[in-house]
């Protein structure tokens with residue numbers, strides 16, 4: 001162990017696992033756990049720490065003494081700088097292994113409930129180009145690589161269009177390519193940047209809050225439709241039209257070309273008026289004959305193909321016969337509710353975002369589904385006796401909460417309701433495990449199936465079937 005600028009250097013640590021937040025895991029000589037960036041299980045690495053806590057260190061592999069057999073060559077030239085695909089240096093079968101392991105360990109260690117045999121994780125057929133939505137930021141403060149800085153060359157053009165450097169709100173990585181969204185995603189991003197520079201338009205400066213161009217969002221759908229949304233900091237009608245017209249001309253396949261003028265301090269769009277420039281203000285996604293209308297603000301699962309698999313597993317676990325009253329909690333735009341509706345007597349969906357519920361109602365109408373009802377509200381407030389009296393006691397509950405899991409009051413109400421089955425879909429198996437423990441007095445876990453929605457990252461979705469004891 002050596003010290004450098006108060007940071008500890010551990011030499012030749014063997015990486016034994018992949019852990020929380022996708023970091024590699026090793027043991028320090030003093031027995032603490034070391035969470036490491038830029039390493040793969042099986043590597044032997046030299047680690048420089050940047051954080052020390054009672055039970056662990058955090059750090060980064062500064063060099064590798066022995067390369068793991070699990071390693072593969074990352075396909076993306078931005079790997080290591082971009083925060084997007086941190087597991088691109090690990091073979092896909094190993095990524096799946098560690099995702100499955102994380103789910104199993106969380107359910108066992110945090111849940112501490114009796115568990116059935118786990119079904120093997122369902123991998124994604126597409127390991128790249130699987131996302132249907134991407135958001136890129138403009139910046140006049142491009143992130144410079146170490147090589148660029150070392151070269152001593154003055155880089156005059158600091159314009160960038162890409163992703164935030166992890167942990168740096170004002171530094172943007174200028175993308176040459178991104179392997180997450182299928183073409184014409186890269187072509188559109190490259191064209192927008194080149195055209196903006198040709199027109200001499202200013203890229204945003206976050207620190208000073210100035211500049212014209214802020215963000216670019218691209219949405220694609222399995223029906224082949226494309227949505228492009230450009231966000232500007234202020235109105236400049238002439239230049240805005242020049243840029244948008246050029247995009248429309250170059251990419252006639254864009255079915256929805258939108259813009260927004262946002263002069264707020266942050267670039268979130270949810271409270272902004274979106275303007276239509278060309279085409280329609282929405283695109284359609286299709287799943288098993290169902291159509292879902294998606295506008296610029298709609299939530300839709302970002303990996304459409306795997307969302308279909310996830311929903312099939314959810315429906316399969318619910319094993320509906322056509323006679324059940326189903327609650328779909330945290331319903332979003334009601335996709336799961338509509339997906340299971342033909343197998344149920346009635347489905348009641350609840351969601352806190354009013355726009356999402358509006359979209360859910362519109363989509364149900366579009367799909368001629370009459371046995372679904374949607375309600376806006378915060379689950380912990382609306383899921384009360386009045387709600388149950390109005391809609392009846394459910395036979396099956398499907399729940400798909402955000403990363404924090406379900407509020408304790410919601411879990412308490414589920415225990416009170418005593419539905420025959422609960423199908424719990426989760427993007428965070430740690431909070432899911434906590435909730436399973438709370439439900440354990442009345443529910444037994446019968447099935448567990450993890451689904452990989454996000455290859456090259458550590459994220460994993462997990463579906464659990466609970467049945468009443």
Ligand SMILES: C[S@@+](CC[C@H](N)C(=O)[O-])C[C@H]1O[C@@H](n2cnc3c(N)ncnc32)[C@H](O)[C@@H]1O
Pocket residue numbers: 299300301330331332333334335336350351352353356377378379380400401402427
């Ligand atoms: C993981 S998403 C599930 C979306 C949906 N099931 C789907 O597959 O598209 C979680 C949803 O819960 C909603 N949500 C978050 N907190 C909530 C709360 N306290 N009450 C109701 N809905 C909430 C979010 O707006 C989001 O739409």
